[in-house]
Amino acid sequence: MKKWDGFDECIIGQADIWRGNQRVDVLVYSGDRMVDLLVQRDSMTEDEAFEFIDFNIISVYIGIDTPVISFNNQSWI
Numbered sequence: 159m160k161k162w163d164g165f166d167e168c169i170i171g172q173a174d175i176w177r178g179n180q181r182v183d184v185l186v187y188s189g190d191r192m193v194d195l196l197v198q199r200d201s202m203t204e205d206e207a208f209e210f211i212d213f214n215i216i217s218v219y220i221g222i223d224t225p226v227i228s229f230n231n232q233s234w235i
Contacts, residue, residue, distance in 0.1 A: 159172065159183055159184060159185050159223050159225075160184075160185070160220055160221060160223050160224060160225060161185050161225060162187065162215060162225060165187060165192055165195065167191070167195065168187045168188050168191040168192045168195060169185055169186070169187055169188075170186050170187065170188045170191075170228070171185075171186050172184060172185050172186060173186050173226060175226070177222050178222075180222060182222050182223050183223070184223050184224065184225050184226050185225040185226070186225065186226045186227075186228055187225055187226070187227045187228070188227075188228060188229075188230070189211065189227045189228060189229035189230075189231075190229060190230050190231050192207070192211055192215075192227070193207040193208055193211065193231075194207075196210060196211070211227070215227065
């Protein structure tokens with residue numbers, strides 16, 4: 159399974175999902191925790207942190223086992 163560097167503490171589990179016609183195990187990250195981490199660790203605003211995650215992580219495909227990010231905060235969606 160692939161993982162996002164620097165965000166280990168944001169992992170909330172793993173999921174068995176279908177990608178195309180293949181079943182794969184992927185890590186699941188809390189997007190809310192990722193935002194909080196960037197705000198605390200890198201002194202970003204919440205908007206900057208979400209923009210960073212959106213551009214540099216969510217929009218990146220690193221193979222069939224690309225991790226999944228789950229957001230509970232509806233304002234990010």
